Amino acid sequence: MTSPSATLHPTLAYHVANTLGWPRLRPLQSASLDPVASGLDALLVAPTAGGKTEAVVFPLLSAMETHGWTGLSVVYLCPLKALLNNLLPRLQAYAGWLGRRVEIWHGDVSGSRRQAILRDPPDLLLTTPESLESMLISRSVDHRRLLGDLRTVVVDEAHAFAKDDRGWHLLSVLERLTHLAGRPLQRIGLSATVGNPQDVLTWLQGSSAGNRPAQVIAPDTATESAPADVELDYVGSLSNAARVIAWFQGEKRLVFCDSRRMVEELGELLRGLGVTTFLSHASLSADERRRAEEAFAEAQDCVIVSTSTLELGIDVGDLDRVIQMNAPWSVASFLQRLGRTGRRAGKKRNCLVLALTHDDLLVCTGLLQLWSTGFVEPIQPPHSPRHVVAQQLLALTLQEGRIGDAMWPDWWAGLAPFEHHSAQPILDHLVQDGFLDEDGSWLQIGPKAEERFGRRHFMDLVAVFTAPPEFTVLHGGKELGRTDPALLTSSVTGPRLLLLAGRTWRVDWIDWRRRRCFVDPVDGTGGEARWSSTGFFGMSFPLTRAMRDVLLGATPPVRLTPRADDGLAKVRAEHADTVHQTGTVIVRTDGDLLWWTWAGYRANATLKATLGPLADPTHRVNDLNIRLRNDLTRSDWHSAVQGLSNDLRYPEVDERALSGLKFSTALPRPMAVETLSMRLADFSAAETALTEPARLMVR
Template sequence: MSEYFDKLPWFVKEYIHACRWSGFREIQNQTFKAFYSTDDHILISAGTSSGKTEAALFPVIGSLYNNPPESVGALYIGPLKALIDDQFQRMGPILGESELRITGWHGDISRSSKAKLLENPSGILQITPESLQNIISYSPEEVERLFRDLRFVVIDEVHAFMDSDRGLQLLCCLQRLEVLAHCSPRRIGLSATISDREDAAKWLSADTGRYVSIVYDGSTNDRRIRIHYNYLPKSDEETDSVERKKAVTRYYLELFRETHGYNCIVFTNSRQDAEVTAKSLRIVSEKKGYPDEVSIHHGSISKEYRKIAEERLKNPSVKNTTVATVTLELGIDVGDLDRIVQIGAPFTCSGLVQRMGRSGRRGNGQELILMCNEDEEEWWSTLDGVSLGLVKAIAMSELVLKEGWTEPPESNSMPFGLLYHQTMEYLRSGIGCKFSVLASDVLTMYPFRDIPKEQYRLMIKHLVNLGHLQVMSDQTILIGPNAERLVFGRDFCSVFSTKKEIVVKCDGKMIGSIQNLPQVEELIQLAGRVWTVVKISNDKSSIEVEECDGEACNPWRSGTPPTHTRIMQKILEVLSSDEDYPYIDDAARQRLAESRETARSIGMTSMFSERKGGFRMYPWLGTRQFDTLRRILQKVIGTDSIRSFQPYYIDIRTKLSEEQILDRVRDYAEEEDPIRLAYDEDLLKYGKYDRFVPESLLIRQFAVDRLDMDLDL
């Protein structure tokens, strides 16, 4: 053991001995050094099974035990209730008989447990951003008593917060808490392996004035990816396509061979794909004589069903395959996994790294099998004869394996919807204030640092006109009558929108939920099985079902994350080169050669390809820059002359030459204000509270945070 072992309290030492650790890992020793030798904030960036949680919590626990705080001493903030519950269970054996109290706090935690903390605040509080927001807003007078001796804030899954308004909300909460409680806690951020660690450190510090020590495990030598390619022909409506059935059967047999006998997760990019995959794989497994080998885990399945899947994965005596979406991407403990399978190229490189990181425990390397299916029934699976999914999968693998690259965070610099939310949260206690105080206390929060006071004043006037605020004769601002129902509602603390779904029950037990209300006797698919609807509740909020045979499809609507320009450029590099990739199978190698030949022959690798009456342009830009280019082309050539498939190509009907098109685009990008491109009213309101923001500010927000005039053409 290292020198830091002696600094830990006796019960942590007992835990370490019980786990038979031979020593600390390098990431842990580095963290301990930063913790004990500096007063810095600390950012720990490492893979899922690297031991970074213990690296952060062991010294925090030791500090609180050796010098008990007079209030809550440490906050652990996680993005998911399930992750908080999981960490709560993991902390029990570590704390042992220390009497150091740990309290969980979110919507599913009992009132009695919360009441004990309120009566005697101490120890460690595990909480979500929304619950922390509620404590600060509803009981600002209690914040100092609860947190006056707060010393540490541990933020888990920092990378999951950085790209969202939810992460900005968390920074607002922490800043407000520090002001109300007169404390200055040390922040410790836990993150997956990310390439842009300086930005993550800047986010973690957020104007606290304290330096951030970065502890990083950048090893990529133990990462392995294998890419398998499958071609699925289109069905013939008259014959139901025997060939397609054979191809689909071969694919699921291959998936069974790659997963049977292993503890593994099969990741998909959507809930619908997870349902189809789980059902089909379960059928193959049952035919092979292995029932109950396949589970499913996604956000529309009940907590109880998800828990069953998690417990099966953690059971070392049972080999289980769980088909999952992003819900198992974060660090919920699912035990030692043998391998990971990904169906189709994931949306982001950071997601690929995170999913791959779920394997590699027991000292083994991280292994991911990427199944690329070119399905002719999905029109987007090929692009002008090029196997889009395959080439993208190779490009992302190259970025991750050879360059260690992941997407940098792109949080909003003008989050006006969040500014509305924080303004109302500030006023929710019922004590009004003048505009100068609002501007001093709210507008100075880190997420609003780029918003001028004049724009905030415009927003306040707009809210007064809406009746969301009211101004008294002495200029005191209060919450207005038209906002009371919203602001004092139970969901106001969250800054992300959730769609209301139909609850699905069997024998009174909840299975999960779906978005669209079906009819009686209609078939639906959920939890990897098919059900027939037998009853619909009077208020149409729930349905009763029975399991049955058959085929069904109930798609869930959800957004697609943007693609970064670096990925698009790497796709172009893959198509333009003759490099061989040893991790792809023979079928993938042959299809890649065909795709390269096609891409070069039609001009895909040279930006412009001639079409009748104009060109097809392949700009190889990410989603944000691609959309900016499309909007510029509509301005300089004409809206009716532009058609696009984002972010891959733009069809241009024109008599202009290639160079003339590029000249017009470059001139516009250099001379014009991007605000002129923000004209889609529906697209302006992409945040939960944007509908209460003046349109002029939404246009500015869209131009700054959704467009990019820096086009490298």
């Protein structure tokens, strides 16, 4: 071992050198030793497979020994149970070298195992924020005894948390843990490359930001800056894509799709071509995913088709090739996927991008153009998490049995969403609407909270994200996964066929009350896969502007197949009148007057609301253009838009969309609608589009 290992505990340094056979630590691992061991808050940034886990665990294990920590001193949080399961044996081996213990706690862990953990807590506990919340509100867990020795919290895949409401839930729970422990807790995040790492670290620190020393540690950038072998192909259909993927015989291929339906359909096509194929997505059962991932890790000439579930740090072994179906929605996601390759000596990172349609080809080319500039999206936590504040007030009341109507802010120590002026109206509503009951100066759980969230010991209160109802699909008593109930109620001729786990099944019978569907396998194909889509606010301003740049002639420095070259030429010809070098374009197409903003979904939603009667109210918001009033003239436009950039409006929200905002029922209706509206807006991009010159191709 080289000199940086000297700061490791001697026993640990011995095993790193002799058991693991490492001649040296990686740059990130060396750079993190002193900051992590000395108690600094930190964000460790490195590409996929960059050694982040060891970079945080080795110095923490050394600190345990050096300072004689006892009890449960480290909680290690991950966004996925599968990632926890993947980490467990590795961390148990590392801790075992020092006589320390690591355990895991999530929804699939047996009750007897949990009781053993409570009787004799480990040194390090792997869990999810939702499982941590369930411990805090459970009457069978003495959380003060379990968590009283806590010193450090590690947040793996911190960027994945920070970008949505799970991040606000995580921060809220960490503040409650700090209050319970009675001491500041060291917070360490592990992250893939993000555009604003210092902001992410400040976010992770929560109420202690500015009061505790903190450091971004990101020395290992050589891998991501090294040239990558990226190729773009236009294939025209999913069946053509399957034939291209099958052509790489003898290689281990990981194929990313951005929908579960595409995973299933592509998996069935590949198996029909005789390719050994495994599948992974969130609606497959945990056992089905685990079997697929283990089999894939051990095989060689095979393919695993996955949604973003395998984008995170789950180890599926060495890969020869990553194949991306269409484009992911961010450069950060593309970097994560690209980083799955190039891990063996002498191998470069590589990715083959397959576009299915001309529209997909434009998005793919735009994303690759944006990637080639070195741009990575900044992480921006969602605006105004008022529904999370409501959930946390109820969760704290369950945790403590009752809370003081004036003392509750102490639990969050000034974390922004819980500041008195922001949170008090939410608390008042919870009391007025019966979610909380008043007893003098104390508040306790009320009847409406019992009715709305009380099933299964308030487990509905634990998960912040909303999942649409699905039916469990079983064959011979074995769970295969889950499917959309619409597939079981739609009109069909002949047997009802489902596509799940890459094969077709015939529905035998349905238990409507228990939401179960029993199936039998059939030969051949013809099954249908379908799931409800989640709330997604479309493409971003940087991505759509990169697409415009491509239409104007920019070409990313990647290899384009002749099919992609020909397809891109056709796309440019089709969109020739929708782009201009000096600004935006308003043009009449098939009778519609369209303003081609190339500004992204959220900006266009903001612009449509701001334009008011100038915009066609029947036009659904999209990423690229806004349909204007059909009789608009040049003079109408110029006079109407003067000064509009100083009077931007929040987008209108369909109240039916509130079903995607979990705990919105615990907010006053206008507040819930306003929260969604604020999240949908993009004032900066809207202002840019409004102030650019607009070429009007109208009468």
